[in-house]
Amino acid sequence: MRKAADTRTRILDISAELFARKGFTGTSISDIAGELGTTTAALYYHFPSKADILAGLLAEPLEAYGRVIDDLGVSHPSAESLLSTMIDLTAGARGLGQIIDRDPAVLPLIEQQLPRTSAEMQEAVIAALAGPDPSRAGLLRAQGALAVVKQATLVALELAGGSLQPEDRAEILAAALRVMNPESP
């Protein structure tokens, strides 16, 4: 016997997979309903809109992300510590980060109901990594290190079937740190 909360969770799971694979705009309500085995109308009993499904998926990861950002000004973490955290955030979002990063049409849809835009948060991380008064080279290194974290973590998740292996995690962190540090370790 299926409960509403149950169905809600299934919708979120299905949507996460489809959004990650085909993008948000590339996934239609009827795609989701099809996977779910119902009609589109049934979906609207559980969620008021397509954007709300996405919001439901992103709420928790973005909150975690936000806490990290808030902490930046207080604890002034090292590059190692911050990149390490970013690996975990990326892994924890199950490929949902891609949706925000990649589909420019998505941001306006959820931006309003969030304290910070993801662009602002990304900026904050870059700024923290690059330090005050960064050189162009320093900025490029920070951007590069974060790109390594995002891409390699996603690939590692795929390779390991959804969970991040400790040795992969260590490898990614080391690689990102090498990007940050021009001198040999």
Add this chain to the structure above:
Amino acid sequence: MRKAADTRTRILDISAELFARKGFTGTSISDIAGELGTTTAALYYHFPSKADILAGLLAEPLEAYGRVIDDLGVSHPSAESLLSTMIDLTAGARGLGQIIDRDPAVLPLIEQQLPRTSAEMQEAVIAALAGPDPSRAGLLRAQGALAVVKQATLVALELAGGSLQPEDRAEILAAALRVMNPESP
């Protein structure tokens, strides 16, 4: 007096900018027409469809990319040489690479009229970087290095107003190579 070839070029320029900023699906024909200063119908005198505009933009970069791929099996370039080439390809595509990488809905539209999918080409580059029988760590490093090239090159283009500065180029290449090489340089 405006010629057709002229207008065609303007359409391509405008579309390149809009596609890069708002994505392909996020850009409507009337967005382009608006920038152009005409109606949507006028656009269809120059291009038979929206997908053809994209194809017009991607044809040359993808051909150049394809030549690099074809050459991989012959010249077995070093990581340095290959990553260096990838920087130039990324810069030469004026942010158009993003469109392919980021919008999953785009591929089906142009895939048919191309010899190779961009996914296949990306695979080939990764394989060439990682070498035969790569370890998981080796794969992650290759993926990371390529991610650095793509992201940092885009940022460098923005910072420098559209052209890639030699010192930025050198910085990006060095960073990507550090990702590839676990030992100190």
Add this chain to the structure above:
DNA sequence: GTCTATACCCGGATAGAC
């Protein structure tokens, strides 16, 4: 080459029965 007008379709969303 560009216009006005319009056809067509698809995706998101709603109404109301069951």
Add this chain to the structure above:
DNA sequence: GTCTATCCGGGTATAGAC
């Protein structure tokens, strides 16, 4: 909770005058 039926808007694309 899920259905059938339907609406509505926006986006692509076409017809035909100028």
